[in-house]
Amino acid sequence: MTSDLARSVLDACRRVLPAQRPLPLHEPMLGASERAYVDECLRSGWISTAGPFVERFEAALTTLTGARHVVATVNGTCALHAALLAIGVAPGDEVLVPSLTFVATANAIAYCGATPHFVDVSTRTLGVDPTALEAHLSAHAERDAAGARNRTTGRPLKALIVMHTFGHPADMAALRALTARWGLLLVEDAAESLGSSCLERHTGTLGDIGILSFNGNKIVTTGGGGAILTDDPRLARCARHLCTTARIAAGAGFVHDRVGYNYRMPSLNAALGLAQLERLPQLLTAKRLLAHRYTEAFADLAGATFFRPTAPEDSNHWLNALVLGPEHADSLSDVLATLDGDGIGARPVWTPMHQLTMYANAPRMALTNVESFARRIVNLPSSPALAGLTA
Numbered sequence: 596m597t598s599d600l601a602r603s604v605l606d607a608c609r610r611v612l613p614a615q616r617p618l619p620l621h622e623p624m625l626g627a628s629e630r631a632y633v634d635e636c637l638r639s640g641w642i643s644t645a646g647p648f649v650e651r652f653e654a655a656l657t658t659l660t661g662a663r664h665v666v667a668t669v670n671g672t673c674a675l676h677a678a679l680l681a682i683g684v685a686p687g688d689e690v691l692v693p694s695l696t697f698v699a700t701a702n703a704i705a706y707c708g709a710t711p712h713f714v715d716v717s718t719r720t721l722g723v724d725p726t727a728l729e730a731h732l733s734a735h736a737e738r739d740a741a742g743a744r745n746r747t748t749g750r751p752l753k754a755l756i757v758m759h760t761f762g763h764p765a766d767m768a769a770l771r772a773l774t775a776r777w778g779l780l781l782v783e784d785a786a787e788s789l790g791s792s793c794l795e796r797h798t799g800t801l802g803d804i805g806i807l808s809f810n811g812n813k814i815v816t817t818g819g820g821g822a823i824l825t826d827d828p829r830l831a832r833c834a835r836h837l838c839t840t841a842r843i844a845a846g847a848g849f850v851h852d853r854v855g856y857n858y859r860m861p862s863l864n865a866a867l868g869l870a871q872l873e874r875l876p877q878l879l880t881a882k883r884l885l886a887h888r889y890t891e892a893f894a895d896l897a898g899a900t901f902f903r904p905t906a907p908e909d910s911n912h913w914l915n916a917l918v919l920g921p922e923h924a925d926s927l928s929d930v931l932a933t934l935d936g937d938g939i940g941a942r943p944v945w946t947p948m949h950q951l952t953m954y955a956n957a958p959r960m961a962l963t964n965v966e967s968f969a970r971r972i973v974n975l976p977s978s979p980a981l982a983g984l985t986a
């Protein structure tokens with residue numbers, strides 16, 4: 596049954612979106628420059644990790660983000676894994692992480708043998724809520740010279756991972772103060788926020804270490820890819836070493852001084868990424884325009900609010916989100932089905948991490964906002980082409 600709300604949401608979407616159907620949730624923008632760079636890479640004969648484009652891609656990311664060191668990786672998930680290993684996350688540790696995130700953020704903690712400790716998000720940012728986290732830590736953690744510890748489990752609280760949801764920056768000023776107060780390392784999962792900034796710095800460069808993703812659905816893609824960002828030369832060296840099978844030149848060959856990983860980005864993907872980065876300014880303009888159009892189209896809608904961050908000019912607006920009113924949570928499947936019936940690729944947000952089987956028993960704080968958002972968020976088509984951008 597189509598409710599009035601579902602019909603109004605569909606009408607508003609039709610006012611924003613072109614007539615073409617079906618409209619996927621997110622499509623990359625690929626054109627002649629991508630073809631030219633990939634062709635150049637193919638002609639060089641160096642298509643794997645030793646190729647010339649990886650260094651060029653890393654240099655371009657260094658310039659763009661302002662990070663002192665960039666390590667390009669096979670994907671964002673392995674970038675997170677290597678970043679956590681580099682800062683010393685080890686079996687027995689707990690790592691604070693929002694429950695509202697893509698599963699990769701929590702999985703990377705588990706890959707290290709550590710335990711995710713789920714935290715709630717802010718209604719203003721959709722990222723980690725510093726006030727609620729401070730209250731939780733005050734009640735359930737203690738801090739000594741060695742760092743913070745969970746008083747209930749006795750395990751060290753090693754780090755906080757912040758995720759910039761849908762590209763909107765989290766409240767990094769408050770979160771940096773919190774992690775400094777509690778002796779926590781600060782990791783940014785900036786997988787969704789290439790082009791977003793906070794406190795005049797690119798997201799992913801405000802903590803000890805950060806990561807980006809270049810998956811096919813992100814604002815910029817390398818097919819599959821990721822990057823580790825840090826200003827700390829020691830962390831950069833360690834991350835690069837871990838991602839390169841922990842290889843050390845020895846005579847004519849190599850030795851490996853620990854269990855490393857084959858996580859370095861191939862040159863072929865970096866070539867694609869280099870062309871994509873040149874497009875970033877236009878992609879950002881298109882994304883901001885599309886978000887603006889959605890904002891206007893939903894302005895008078897009763898029963899749902901288009902999510903706007905507090906500083907829209909700092910966001911890349913990677914993925915647009917409509918939030919149903921609390922009294923309309925029951926209409927979520929109706930709204931999704933109505934949009935889908937019209938060929939509009941809308942999606943619910945991720946199932947919260949603490950509701951997944953493998954993390955059901957993980958430590959957590961009250962996750963009121965995460966649970967509420969999970970029942971009310973509708974992600975809307977967000978491809979840059981929807982704002983008229985062409986390759």
Ligand SMILES: *Cc1c(COP(=O)(O)O)cnc(C)c1O
Pocket residue numbers: 670671672673696697699700758784786787808809810820821
């Ligand atoms: C996309 C994404 C990642 C990394 O994904 P990959 O597909 O491995 O590149 C990590 N965290 C979040 C929040 C993401 O959206």
